Amino acid sequence: KEKVEINREQRALMKAIVDAYNRHQIPQDVAKKLLQDQYSPEENFLLLTEMATSQVQVLVEFTKNIPGFLSLDREDQIALLKGSAVEAMFLRSAQVFSRKMPTGHTDVLEERVRKSGIPDEFMTPMFNFYKSIGELHMVQEEQAILTAITILTPDRPYVKDPQAVERLQETMLDVLRKLCVLQHPQEQQYFARLLGRLTELRTLSHYHSEMLASWRMNDHKFTPLLCEIWDVQ
Numbered sequence: 001k002e003k004v005e006i007n008r009e010q011r012a013l014m015k016a017i018v019d020a021y022n023r024h025q026i027p028q029d030v031a032k033k034l035l036q037d038q039y040s041p042e043e044n045f046l047l048l049t050e051m052a053t054s055q056v057q058v059l060v061e062f063t064k065n066i067p068g069f070l071s072l073d074r075e076d077q078i079a080l081l082k083g084s085a086v087e088a089m090f091l092r093s094a095q096v097f098s099r100k101m102p103t104g105h106t107d108v109l110e111e112r113v114r115k116s117g118i119p120d121e122f123m124t125p126m127f128n129f130y131k132s133i134g135e136l137h138m139v140q141e142e143q144a145i146l147t148a149i150t151i152l153t154p155d156r157p158y159v160k161d162p163q164a165v166e167r168l169q170e171t172m173l174d175v176l177r178k179l180c181v182l183q184h185p186q187e188q189q190y191f192a193r194l195l196g197r198l199t200e201l202r203t204l205s206h207y208h209s210e211m212l213a214s215w216r217m218n219d220h221k222f223t224p225l226l227c228e229i230w231d232v233q
């Protein structure tokens with residue numbers, strides 16, 4: 001069995017990513033609002049929109065702190081952010097959601113999401129995803145690096161230099177692979193299972209664009225930032 005060890009450079013890379021991941025969080029007042037009293041579906045939707053807007057802001061800050069990201073071509077930086085925004089938001093939402101929240105909080109939040117005008121045929125895969133993320137019991141390093149890997153996906157639309165993105169992503173994948181072996185020595189295929197979640201994320205992202213189309217129909221309002229990053233209106 002090869003001796004797996006994370007070298008000094010990889011440890012520094014991991015620390016930078018985890019610090020960025022933890023430093024940028026949704027302001028708790030936004031998430032707390034969801035826990036307050038009963039709202040109508042429209043009010044719930046507005047709260048989720050407010051939270052999604054805040055999540056995008058957090059995502060942009062996190063991304064800027066991924067080592068190497070800012071040395072990519074400027075237009076490719078935008079293409080990566082736009083191409084991964086939904087997936088990164090769902091991944092982070094699932095990670096936050098599956099974290100130990102004070103008793104009852106998750107159920108209340110789950111209830112709010114269920115009563116927010118999201119059609120059931122999208123709600124099911126969404127909740128299956130967050131349950132499947134929860135079952136993985138990822139440590140925070142794995143969560144942060146997996147999010148960085150999602151953002152550094154070379155085959156997003158309009159990326160001009162995918163090789164440059166691939167080089168960065170490969171560095172992350174190597175660290176994540178070692179981390180999985182060290183953190184989950186019993187589970188041979190843990191790393192493969194993590195990457196399998198990224199495939200599930202792409203499916204969710206397709207559902208999301210269909211939802212957007214239906215929401216636009218019954219004129220749900222989004223914030224300028226979400227319109228910009230989700231290409232709506």
Ligand SMILES: O=C1N(Cc2ccc(-c3nnn[nH]3)cc2)c2ccc(Br)cc2C12CCN(S(=O)(=O)c1cccs1)CC2
Pocket residue numbers: 025026031045048049050051052089090091092093094096097109113118126127129130208211
């Ligand atoms: O809102 C969600 N939630 C609840 C949620 C998310 C994050 C935090 C949080 N707290 N602190 N940091 N993050 C709390 C509750 C959640 C949970 C699991 C999955 Br999978 C996904 C979601 C969405 C993501 C956004 N969509 S959305 O379709 O893009 C949409 C936008 C506008 C209106 S609907 C809805 C589902």
